Amino acid sequence: MSRRVVVTGVGLVSPVGIGTEETWEAIRNSRSGIAPITAFDASAFPCRIAGEVKGFQPEKWVERKELKKMGRFIQFAIAASEFALSASGLKITEENAEQVGVYIGSGIGGFEVIEREFEQLLNHGPKRISPFFIPATIVNLASGYVSIRTGAKGPNSATATACTTSAHAIGDAFRLIQHGDADAMICGGAEGAICRMGIGGFAAMRALSTRNDEPERASRPWDKDRDGFVVGEGAGILILEELQSALRRGAPILAEIVGYGMSGDAFHISAPPEDGDGAYRVMRNALRDAGIPPESIDYINAHGTSTDVGDRVETLAIKRCFGEHAYKLAVSSTKSMTGHLLGAAGGLEAGLTVLAIRDQILPPTINLECPDEGCDLDYVPNVARPARIEYALSNSFGFGGTNGCLIFKRYTG
Numbered sequence: 001m002s003r004r005v006v007v008t009g010v011g012l013v014s015p016v017g018i019g020t021e022e023t024w025e026a027i028r029n030s031r032s033g034i035a036p037i038t039a040f041d042a043s044a045f046p047c048r049i050a051g052e053v054k055g056f057q058p059e060k061w062v063e064r065k066e067l068k069k070m071g072r073f074i075q076f077a078i079a080a081s082e083f084a085l086s087a088s089g090l091k092i093t094e095e096n097a098e099q100v101g102v103y104i105g106s107g108i109g110g111f112e113v114i115e116r117e118f119e120q121l122l123n124h125g126p127k128r129i130s131p132f133f134i135p136a137t138i139v140n141l142a143s144g145y146v147s148i149r150t151g152a153k154g155p156n157s158a159t160a161t162a163c164t165t166s167a168h169a170i171g172d173a174f175r176l177i178q179h180g181d182a183d184a185m186i187c188g189g190a191e192g193a194i195c196r197m198g199i200g201g202f203a204a205m206r207a208l209s210t211r212n213d214e215p216e217r218a219s220r221p222w223d224k225d226r227d228g229f230v231v232g233e234g235a236g237i238l239i240l241e242e243l244q245s246a247l248r249r250g251a252p253i254l255a256e257i258v259g260y261g262m263s264g265d266a267f268h269i270s271a272p273p274e275d276g277d278g279a280y281r282v283m284r285n286a287l288r289d290a291g292i293p294p295e296s297i298d299y300i301n302a303h304g305t306s307t308d309v310g311d312r313v314e315t316l317a318i319k320r321c322f323g324e325h326a327y328k329l330a331v332s333s334t335k336s337m338t339g340h341l342l343g344a345a346g347g348l349e350a351g352l353t354v355l356a357i358r359d360q361i362l363p364p365t366i367n368l369e370c371p372d373e374g375c376d377l378d379y380v381p382n383v384a385r386p387a388r389i390e391y392a393l394s395n396s397f398g399f400g401g402t403n404g405c406l407i408f409k410r411y412t413g
Contacts, residue, residue, distance in 0.1 A: 005177045006411060008251040009088025009239030010351040011080035011188075015051030015232050015338050020083050023348075024355045028384045030366045032216035032337050034230050039112075039194050047208035049215040050194045051232030051339030069132040070145060071110025072192030072233070076344070077142035078149065080235035081186050085150065088239040089251060090184060092151045099183040101154030102143040103173040104190060104237065105165035107343025107398070110137030112195035142190050154182040159343075162398030163303075165189045166236060166346030167406055171260035173240050174406075183245045188347030190235035199231060205270070209306065219340075220367035221304035221333035222311050222375040229305040232339030236347025238354070255354045255408040258391075259290025265401025271309055276317030278403050279303075283321045283393065286405035292391065294322045297329055297407075299362055299392040301353045304333025305340050308372075314395065315375050330387060332365045332380040346396035350406055353394045357410050362387045 010020050015033025017023035026033070033051045042048040058067055058075040061082060067075070081104075092100050113136045120128040135141050140158035147156050155176050159168045166189030173185035202208050209228040211218035220226045246253060263285060265278035272278060287294055302314055319326045334352050341348050356363055361384055368381040389410065396404045 004243035009084040011084030011237040014234040034215045048212045073190040076235035077190035080237040084237040097153040100152040101182040102147045103187040104142040105159030105169040109139040111193045164396040164398035164404040165343035167396035167404030184241045188237035189344040191344035224372040230339035232341040259286040259407030261286030261405040263403045276313040279317035282403035282405045300331045301394040303395045336366045
């Protein structure tokens with residue numbers, strides 16, 4: 001069985017907006033969400049900037065007494081899922097509950113809760129550890145809470161594949177619907193790792209930008225002056241539905257998901273191979289799954305983290321996969337505005353790719369002032385622009401050499 005699958009809702013919570021349309025409006029207008037860290041005193045850290053979700057009030061979505069039971073990533077997942085369900089109009093009832101599933105991942109989970117409870121252990125002993133510590137931190141509790149709160153009784157799972165987490169969650173959910181295990185899936189990813197251990201760990205790897213005096217200009221994919229990525233937080237959730245089910249209820253169809261690819265680098269724990277082989281193969285596999293030639297792709301929402309090796313390698317992989325067509329399609333990195341949401345990046349960026357198809361607008365790569373050597377594709381520099389987008393591809397690559405690629409198509413019936 002292989003059924004057609006469409007996107008009927010997008011829910012976004014991001015450093016540039018709380019809500020889907022607020023986020024998309026900021027992206028279209030090239031606004032950065034990178035700013036000095038406020039979650040903790042970062043004065044002693046080499047990197048003192050991040051893409052925080054500003055003004056997030058979890059009480060709008062979660063009862064105050066429940067907040068202590070869930071890490072920040074779970075709170076983001078709940079909010080983004082509600083945005084997505086509201087946009088989709090999908091109602092979960094006793095009749096359809098078993099055919100609606102949840103598949104939400106996180107790369108790190110409740111890192112800030114782990115940090116807090118470890119301090120309790122050190123300062124006050126084991127009796128002061130919260131009984132909610134474990135369920136507040138483990139990755140699958142984002143899916144668990146969303147399932148409990150919505151009544152979705154279908155497949156319930158989670159991924160934790162570093163920065164590819166959300167892409168894998170969406171791709172796996174796509175396959176579940178294709179094969180008849182569900183008619184609809186609430187899927188994507190959430191992350192809330194802007195804490196001392198999160199920022200300190202990435203800084204120790206020398207992976208982060210230290211452009212602390214110019215935070216809005218710090219994330220600059222493909223620019224020769226890039227000096228590392230910027231950590232972001234938030235959630236990106238899609239509602240995927242089997243086509244006929246969506247049509248029967250008159251759902252808004254934003255795009256069709258037609259391809260999903262996976263690959264492994266088998267190379268290094270945190271760096272891609274210099275020839276971009278894994279990135280090339282994951283795009284090739286997604287194109288094969290979609291049954292379309294490379295020339296069909298109009299737009300790529302790139303992984304584009306603003307790291308020296310990563311940006312160059314992804315460009316090489318695109319050129320290898322698309323040949324001369326690589327110079328005819330558009331490529332952009334919305335991480336230039338949001339920072340890198342780690343396990344939530346693929347969900348946010350898949351959502352933005354769907355909105356790009358819906359509105360036929362290419363999101364920009366901001367801060368691209370002087371492209372680095374070899375970075376010579378159309379990266380949609382600095383300003384969004386209208387374009388014909390029939391097929392769009394979204395890339396995600398993670399530590400451990402785990403890669404995911406999603407292909408979306410403009411729905412025409």
